Amino acid sequence: xxxxxxxxxxxxxxxxxxxxxxxxxxxxxxxxxxxxxxxxxxxxxxxxxxxxxxxxxxxxxxxxxxxxxxxxxxxxxxxxxxxxxxxxxxxxxxxxxxxxxxxxxxxxxxxxxxxxxxxxxxxxxxxxxxxxxxxxxxxxxxxxxxxxxxxxxxxxxxxxxxxxxxxxxxxxxxxxxxxxxxxxxxxxxxxxxxxxxxxxxxxxxxxxxxxxxxxxxxxxxxxxxxxxxxxxxxxxxxxxxxxxxxxxxxxxxxxxxxxxxxxxxxxxxxxxxxxxxxxxxxxxxxxxxxxxxxxxxxxxxxxxxxxxxxxxxxxxxxxxxxxxxxxxxxxxxxxxxxxxxxxxxxx
Amino acid sequence: xxxxxxxxxxxxxxxxxxxxxxxxxxxxxxxxxxxxxxxxxxxxxxxxxxxxxxxxxxxxxxxxxxxxxxxxxxxxxxxxxxxxxxxxxxxxxxxxxxxxxxxxxxxxxxxxxxxxxxxxxxxxxxxxxxxxxxxxxxxxxxxxxxxxxxxxxxxxxxxxxxxxxxxxxxxxxxxxxxxxxxxxxxxxxxxxxxxxxxxxxxxxxxxxxxxxxxxxxxxxxxxxxxxxxxxxxxxxxxxxxxxxxxxxxxxxxxxxxxxxxxxxxxxxxxxxxxxxxxxxxxxxxxxxxxxxxxxxxxxxxxxxxxxxxxxxxxxxxxxxxxxxxxxxxxxxxxxxxxxxxxxxxxxxxxxxxxxxxxxxxxxxxxxxxxxxxxxxxxxxxxxxxxxxxxxxxxxxxxxxxxxxxxxxxxxxxxxxxxxxxxxxxxxxxxxxxxxxxxxxxxxxxxxxxxxxxxxxxxxxxxxxxxxxxxxxxxxxxxxxxxxxxxxxxxxxxxxxxxxxxxxxxxxxxxxxxxxxxxxxxxxxxxxxxxxxxxxxxxxxxxxxxxxxxxxxxxxxxxxxxxxxxxxxxxxxxxxxxxxxxxxxxxxxxxxxxxxxxxxxxxxxxxxxx
Numbered sequence: 005x006x007x008x009x010x011x012x013x014x015x016x017x018x019x020x021x022x023x024x025x026x027x028x029x030x031x032x033x034x035x036x037x038x039x040x041x042x043x044x045x046x047x048x049x050x051x052x053x054x055x056x057x058x059x060x061x062x063x064x065x066x067x068x069x070x071x072x073x074x075x076x077x078x079x080x081x082x083x084x085x086x087x088x089x090x091x092x093x094x095x096x097x098x099x100x101x102x103x104x105x106x107x108x109x110x111x112x113x114x115x116x117x118x119x120x121x122x123x124x125x126x127x128x129x130x131x132x133x134x135x136x137x138x139x140x141x142x143x144x145x146x147x148x149x150x151x152x153x154x155x156x157x158x159x160x161x162x163x164x165x166x167x168x169x170x171x172x173x174x175x176x177x178x179x180x181x182x183x184x185x186x187x188x189x190x191x192x193x194x195x196x197x198x199x200x201x202x203x204x205x206x207x208x209x210x211x212x213x214x215x216x217x218x219x220x221x222x223x224x225x226x227x228x229x230x231x232x233x234x235x236x237x238x239x240x241x242x243x244x245x246x247x248x249x250x251x252x253x254x255x256x257x258x259x260x261x262x263x264x265x266x267x268x269x270x271x272x273x274x275x276x277x278x279x280x281x282x283x284x285x286x287x288x289x290x291x292x293x294x295x296x297x298x299x300x301x302x303x304x305x306x307x308x309x310x311x312x313x314x315x316x317x318x319x320x321x322x323x324x325x326x327x328x329x330x331x332x333x334x335x336x337x338x339x340x341x342x343x344x345x346x347x348x349x350x351x
Numbered sequence: 352x353x354x355x356x357x358x359x360x361x362x363x364x365x366x367x368x369x370x371x372x373x374x375x376x377x378x379x380x381x382x383x384x385x386x387x388x389x390x391x392x393x394x395x396x397x398x399x400x401x402x403x404x405x406x407x408x409x410x411x412x413x414x415x416x417x418x419x420x421x422x423x424x425x426x427x428x429x430x431x432x433x434x435x436x437x438x439x440x441x442x443x444x445x446x447x448x449x450x451x452x453x454x455x456x457x458x459x460x461x462x463x464x465x466x467x468x469x470x471x472x473x474x475x476x477x478x479x480x481x482x483x484x485x486x487x488x489x490x491x492x493x494x495x496x497x498x499x500x501x502x503x504x505x506x507x508x509x510x511x512x513x514x515x516x517x518x519x520x521x522x523x524x525x526x527x528x529x530x531x532x533x534x535x536x537x538x539x540x541x542x543x544x545x546x547x548x549x550x551x552x553x554x555x556x557x558x559x560x561x562x563x564x565x566x567x568x569x570x571x572x573x574x575x576x577x578x579x580x581x582x583x584x585x586x587x588x589x590x591x592x593x594x595x596x597x598x599x600x601x602x603x604x605x606x607x608x609x610x611x612x613x614x615x616x617x618x619x620x621x622x623x624x625x626x627x628x629x630x631x632x633x634x635x636x637x638x639x640x641x642x643x644x645x646x647x648x649x650x651x652x653x654x655x656x657x658x659x660x661x662x663x664x665x666x667x668x669x670x671x672x673x674x675x676x677x678x679x680x681x682x683x684x685x686x687x688x689x690x691x692x693x694x695x696x697x698x699x700x701x702x703x704x705x706x707x708x709x710x711x712x713x714x715x716x717x718x719x720x721x722x723x724x725x726x727x728x729x730x731x732x733x734x735x736x737x738x739x740x741x742x743x744x745x746x747x748x749x750x751x752x753x754x755x756x757x758x759x760x761x762x763x764x765x766x767x768x769x770x771x772x773x774x775x776x777x778x779x780x781x782x783x784x785x786x787x788x789x790x791x792x793x794x795x796x797x798x799x800x801x802x803x804x805x806x807x808x809x810x811x812x813x814x815x816x817x818x819x820x821x822x823x824x825x826x827x828x829x830x831x832x833x834x835x836x837x838x839x840x841x842x843x844x845x846x847x848x849x850x851x852x853x854x855x856x857x858x859x860x861x862x863x864x865x866x867x868x869x870x871x872x873x874x875x876x877x878x879x880x881x882x883x884x885x886x887x888x889x890x891x892x893x894x895x896x897x898x899x900x901x902x903x904x905x906x907x908x909x910x911x912x913x914x915x916x917x918x919x920x921x922x923x924x925x926x927x928x929x930x931x932x933x934x935x936x937x938x939x940x941x942x943x944x945x946x947x948x949x950x951x952x953x954x955x956x957x958x959x960x
Contacts, residue, residue: 048598048944063902078602094599096603097599097601097602097603098599117601118603137646297808298808317807317808321896321898322896
């Protein structure tokens with residue numbers, strides 16, 4: 005255990021060092037650089053900016069910058085980026101494109117979607133998953149293909165399974181087919197042809213992805229009950245490793261792989277294990293102490309910190325975010341944000 | 352349409368019931384079926400809104416209640432889902448009573464005021480305060496009574512009404528009201544439709560996907576067998592389709608269809624000392640929700656309710672009455688989202704009323720038995736003291752409840768069969784003042800609601816209802832009314848003000864969508880053939896977030912409506928009317944992101960034959 009901690013510390017130190025080298029001399033690219041954007045899903049979606057030193061907290065920056073003429077739409081689900089542009093996906097079938105550092109409005113894309121969820125970028129195009137009618141088992145979910153030059157939806161790819169999380173790895177697009185603990189596969193799309201090239205079966209529903217050193221990791225779990233971490237070989241799209249996680253954990257979600265460790269949340273706890281660990285004891289890295297099932301509504305690990313959000317249990321009041329040190333689990337900050345904070349995005 | 356035949360009974364029997372009339376009303380075979388409303392009206396104040404000029408061509412039932420009562424109506428814009436908050440309570444805590452029968456939805460426990468289409472409600476009465484002993488589940492904040500009148504004097508009245516207005520809104524209604532002394536009929540057919548694509552004030556947007564149409568048929572018939580026996584039948588059928596308007600223009604358009612049928616048969620036997628009513632009701636409630644406009648498999652719900660009621664009232668002495676009531680209801684619910692279930696509810700109620708002199712008091716107790724939840728013993732105790740001929744004091748204390756709805760108990764993904772009913776204790780003190788044509792009332796109330804059902808995120812399903820919240824409310828209601836008549840001039844003015852402090856006992860925050868301040872004012876003036884009506888509504892700011900974050904409060908507003916009418920013809924039987932709603936073009940919302948239209952118009956032509 006001590007050796008592990010030591011290892012972690014050294015990893016963290018190395019990470020800090022490398023990051024500060026990159027960032028030291030860069031001038032801020034806008035008011036919302038050098039901080040984290042927290043996406044709050046709504047009513048009408050908002051974005052909260054929190055500076056890295058926690059000294060600046062600004063609610064609803066889209067409104068602050070752009071006024072009333074535009075809004076981000078209802079139920080903002082996620083954000084993806086293409087260079088300086090941020091694409092904010094709203095469940096009311098639209099994507100609002102803004103400058104990620106200034107949050108100045110650029111464009112709205114509002115046709116070609118049906119309950120859009122998540123997006124990623126590959127081969128000069130953006131790929132956005134759509135839940136469509138939310139039917140189950142899903143038959144009508146699809147991926148919209150957006151031309152990043154014209155910002156028009158130029159094609160759709162039917163997944164014939166739930167289309168939820170989406171990520172680009174090794175030049176391919178991976179779509180998780182899990183939805184609220186159901187579904188058990190991952191769809192692979194070739195962005196040069198926009199055709200499905202493989203389907204990877206999983207034991208449980210994949211609910212979150214991350215990439216480390218060109219390897220794709222997916223956390224798979226039911227709505228409640230046990231889960232596992234799988235590693236996918238992105239050369240041949242086969243499972244290269246399956247890590248069974250403690251059966252005593254329930255509702256596993258929010259995978260984040262960072263510096264040789266993987267993190268996730270379950271029942272208000274944050275778990276952290278080394279990727280090369282061989283034994284997994286059910287010991288929380290951080291026990292938040294919250295019994296709210298919405299603790300962990302959003303989650304990310306970045307730059308030595310763990311960010312976790314807690315949507316209000318009644319979903320009719322502002323949520324909170326908590327920031328922990330990822331080496332020792334100390335609480336560094338907590339801040340009230342907007343309604344239903346569901347994701348963290350780092351500038 | 353200002354027919355005194357409609358106005359007089361309402362005026363006589365409701366607001367201004369003097370003590371002298373009370374004993375006779377108790378056993379009289381009153382002209383409506385909701386007999387409890389009249390027998391036990393005196394220790395709590397009831398507001399009749401049947402006598403406004405606006406009732407004749409009302410644009411919506413919710414709007415009528417919003418502008419004439421302390422009830423706060425929350426509406427997703429014109430035609431959208433519309434529900435009530437009464438004395439700071441939730442939509443499930445207002446009971447809507449049709450001819451004595453509770454018609455709140457079996458599925459969600461609330462009443463959607465924009466799904467009540469028929470135009471026959473001869474009397475609309477709003478009764479603030481607990482009334483579960485008399486009116487059953489949901490009568491926590493108060494109850495709203497829709498009653499069809501059946502008159503047995505010889506008459507034949509036909510009425511045809513056509514109206515058209517802004518946003519391509521049209522309405523047709525035909526009513527017949529007739530009696531030969533033995534047989535009485537009150538029937539109506541109405542059809543409404545609207546494109547409802549109004550522009551939002553202070554915005555470049557329009558209400559999108561808001562169109563609706565609906566048809567309502569209603570027929571009531573009574574037969575007076577002899578001076579001791581009457582049989583009455585009430586039937587109502589309505590069917591409508593509403594597109595649900597969009598918050599964001601890019602949203603997927605949805606629509607909603609509903610169909611309701613309500614039937615009630617009653618036999619009344621009465622003599623000087625005894626009155627018995629046997630009633631059987633059959634209700635069908637059906638909805639279909641289309642997630643897309645062409646959804647081939649819309650979700651649906653269907654609830655069939657059979658109710659049997661027997662009510663016996665006995666005059667023990669000249670000033671002492673007792674009323675026993677037994678009721679049995681069997682409800683069968685099915686649908687795409689609820690597990691098919693039967694539920695059976697039986698109840699027994701005993702009410703005692705004594706008028707020793709200037710003081711009168713009423714005591715009531717009710718116990719309900721059900722196969723899927725356990726109910727508390729409900730009670731009510733009230734008194735009224737007529738201190739002087741123009742001043743009286745009243746008080747009432749009660750325990751009331753709201754039973755879990757089908758969705759709460761049997762929702763396929765998350766329904767909780769272990770729910771208890773919500774229950775409340777309530778106390779109120781009121782005073783009423785009457786001097787010549789001026790009347791005023793002031794009521795203060797306190798309410799404590801426990802076991803409030805709230806849907807919260809769960810570990811086995813996304814959402815699950817639990818008995819979690821406790822709410823404490825207090826507030827006051829003031830009402831004043833003045834009428835003036837001189838020659839052909841007639842002027843009626845009314846004001847209402849309510850203050851409502853309704854807090855979650857744990858967080859001490861005001862409940863969402865409960866305004867602290869609401870006031871209405873109305874003025875009706877008629878001079879011979881000419882009529883004018885003015886209405887005003889003030890609502891203070893309303894929290895929309897449970898943490899009361901003021902950033903998301905709905906702003907307070909004042910909205911005014913105006914109406915002018917003129918009667919043509921020898922018999923004054925042709926009425927032309929013009930209404931302007933939201934005269935000051937105020938931007939306002941009662942639900943967040945659901946703006947109402949700015950200034951808009953309705954013109955109507957009514958023929959009375």
